[in-house]
Amino acid sequence: MAKHRAINTFKPAKKIAAKHSSLPIELKIDSLADDGRGVARHDNKVVFIADALPGETVLAKASRLHKRFDEAELLDIITASADRVAPICAIYYQCGGCQLQHLNYPSQLAYKRAKLDKVITGNGGAAAETAMLQASDTQYRHRARLSYYKGQLGFKAKSSHNIVAVEQCPLLENPINTALAQNRNAICRYFGDKAKGEVSFSADRDGRVGIHIQKDGFVDLKRSEQLAADIEAPAFLYSVTGSKGPAWLGASSPLQYQTLNALTLRYQPGDFTQVNTAVNRQIIDLCLAWLAPQPDEQIADYFCGLGNFSLALANAGARVSGFDAGESMIRSATQQALDAGLPIDYFCVDLFDSAAITIPAGCHKVILDPPRAGAKILCEYLAANKVVSSIAYVSCDPATLARDLAILSAAGFSIAQAAMADMFPHTHHVESVVFLTR
Template structure:
């Protein structure tokens, strides 16, 4: 007979925090039963109210820190506890990097069963603030007033924010100006419940190295009231803006962008660079939000690829071709594959933009294209993979091991699925030599990494 959980919903308990969850929660134990507690840190003793009880774990609300972590600090943002954007502002940045390091080590040991892999210290930022080049701001009305900011943690209630410490000051000031214009011109705000109103979100994208700025109004319909007044005032107040666009999304959905973009003024794209490579960025383009750390990440991938100019490289899940193009100057030929049609078109255009001719991009699922290439006898010296959070499909991994590249460079945004896939590769002829974590999102629980696998002879 299975034992009942030792806690009940609403119960107040005290427990020690022994671990760090992937979503930034502290992991405690009560009579051996796991409890996940937001805001708690490893090593702390806390008082908790149990909010949810499942068969194998519970969740709790932090009521009081009884014994604090020595590196616990006061969050700089007044919205830290209500906004879902950051999870780790309450610990020093040096200690945050150690927690992320531990997260990578734990996943590789628990899921991948690795005990002797070299895991380098996380590469962090010199200044872990104001790093985002993209921000998506939901608009709403609250008691008759326009509010704009971010969703409250676990809800679709908009938190009205004056500033955000991980986006830059220019984006903050532009958001304030747009909010004032919306109030002044009485532009109707979209209501999720009634599906009425016009303005849903404002998307801001910035070329950090080119100093170009794009403003996108996401609307529930084609017409924006006082459109020309909005454009005129934004141009007057922020001459740095080079593109003003409208994205039309009339669907009842949580997906922010619709399919149709309409250029209101300026250029259809902005540009930015990673190293020497220039990229054209549209409202829909996938482009890393932290350009400083993206260069760190790609340099690590290039180092692990160890290219001499004679290699054939396959870049799976290539997106807009950013890694493909970054490696092309050191490779004989690069083949990229991607499932999103718009991303493949962006990749091809970016290759033309940079006058890079030794790259080829193909549209389709990686788990279908690579087996096809393998059956056709394609050879690759280096395979680069940068999959979504769910990791690689088994069919893809199977084809990868049959092609037998000398090196596999795995870029991951999820240590858990990386560990799972690393275990598969290690059981099919590859040795995980080392892992380099990179902090792409300071103040959050997310950590990315680059792993190097070599073919065992």
């Protein structure tokens, strides 16, 4: 019998109603849920247990009871899975950032691909066509957002608003870890004992690290100026904003985000960019291959952001129209297209409002990269418009992807190819790319 120490040290979020329900129970783990928790069955109910793996027999204690399912706290592992490994992070079982470090990386990839395969086959596609895009499973994040409260700078704890102090994170690019180590004391002094807020670190291709602080209350401009002087290069304080009053803005130049080959995007700390630059480049390359842009061909880029796909498509010869709701991003994207001399027209549009959506004249190919909420309204619009014949859909949520693919499938689109892109190793999040034609 394999014995392991208790893993979860946090108190349950909700008291158990029945006294006997808090007694330890032995459970057999059948599978992994979409959020990475182990799934077992007890008393004709599904039970979710964090940090448990399929095939394991565990000792657990109920932590929350619901009508249709229960949640339990892992106390001990009686029989461990052959796929279980030691986490690469010393604070993994306390930090809420990752969910799968206890599962070996090949099994993580198989788990995520299976989630996408289920979506693909459920909408008429073939699972055998699902490709895999991956890069390094460590040091892949080029940006991170930490929280500060009562002297602690770190990540939110699992199932809690508490903060777990972070010295170094194995998922962050080296320049961010270095900037964190060199400047955490200065940042903590700036906040003091009572203030709270968030600190964003963003690294660019040249190793510079921009720091943005969002804090409660007013911003002390003089103290912000002093913090800027205290930050060690190549890191720099980009800006400090508060919930009240004016912000402190530095004079540093924007960061550079490499997309494909020599193409770069200028961005500010706080702007949305894909956290995994290596996997992002693979996604762009795959979408270019699928859409095969021809000289002067019109292609629409929905949820375009700063132009992650627009620049690559235009650089390949297409005329691109980009659509997004973020005014500041659209302004930045427009200027960058002008500076690069690329034929891109950007429009500020609410893509969750069917009355605001348009398809450019002569446009037969589109790419969309929506947020986690998906693109239901846009997919309904594209489904009704018979002009569009090819769609590259980049998704960060299998559930909303399944819903949107059903809309497109009902309108005659079929899944030609698909890929699981491991944008977030050691977490349960699944990024995917699907190519549809009709």
